[in-house]
Amino acid sequence: MVVFLLLLSISARAQEREPKGELHIYPRATQIGTVANREFKDHKGRIVKVIYYTYGDGSMSNFREELLRVQSSRTSEYDEHDCPIKNKSYDRSFNLISVEEVRCSEGTSIPVLAIVRNSADIKQRESRHTETGSTQTVLQFDGTGEKVIGISGEVPADVDLVHGWGNVSHGFALGIAANRESGRQQDLEIYVTVKNVDNDSWTTMVSPVLIELKHSNGQAVQQRASYTGKPDESGACPTYMQIGAPRAGRALIHYSLNLGERYDPLPPGKYSMTITYCVSEGSERLVSNTIPIEVN
Secondary structure (H helix, E strand, C coil), X not given: CHHHHHHHHHHHHHHHHCCCXXXXXXXXXXXXXXXXXXXXXXXXXXXXXXXXXEECCCCCCCCCHHHEEEEEEEEEECCCCCCCCEEEEEECCCCEEEEEEEEECCCCCCEEEEEEEECCCCEEEEEEECCCCCEEEEEEECCCCCCEEEEEEECCXXXXXXXXXXXXXXXXXXXXXXXXXXXXXXXXEEEEEEEECCCCCCCCEEEEEEEEEEECCCCEECCCHHHCCCCCCCCCCCCCCCEECCCCCXXXXXXXEEHHHHCCCCCCEEEEEEEEEEECCCCCEEXXXXXXXXXX
């Protein structure tokens, strides 16, 4: 009896120490279906773990906590100055997806540089910050972790897109690059970046109007019907995917496109791609650089 009571006491104390976290229910689901998260904090009130949830039956009208399903999670580690030096992201099965390492200004919690690597320790993204800690520039890297394929924010002077940019038009330039120059069709992703070289307008809009994929023999490859837009006989910029252009001295990763989704199965071989944009300020088109792609 004494042994039983002792075990029961130990079990009760262990349950008391086990943190349950604080559950936050979203007013609506996000685009990726996240409906809630649970935050866990340490003794200093710092968030050390977050679990994100989807909902079991898809409907939140009669919410029940037991129907929440883990979608992903993140853990954070801090130094003595509260700098979040390492953040790890996991999938719903708690398999490691990526690790973010953060460097702060000496003796502070203000971030200076953050680098995200995948589970294979290959650099995917680099974020540079201002003296006050706000994001200044984000660089996207290719599958090797060495070549820049996308830029958002202030255009840096020390690095550039791996294949450069197209010609400047209306003060803008368009640059494209692939996450890898050869691979399986479904693994090839093209990043599209718009750079404002010297346009002072705050109202300029840009839109993609033509994506040209050509085989090395010169034959053009058509996109799947669901991705082929109807030509605009008026010559005006289309409204689909239309965005505000970045301010002068800045760039923006507009979007990325996957060759496996955009095209029917391609024969193995070498291809090239060029993308053309419409600029709302005139009828002249903004043409990207041309990049090589090899489908294995």
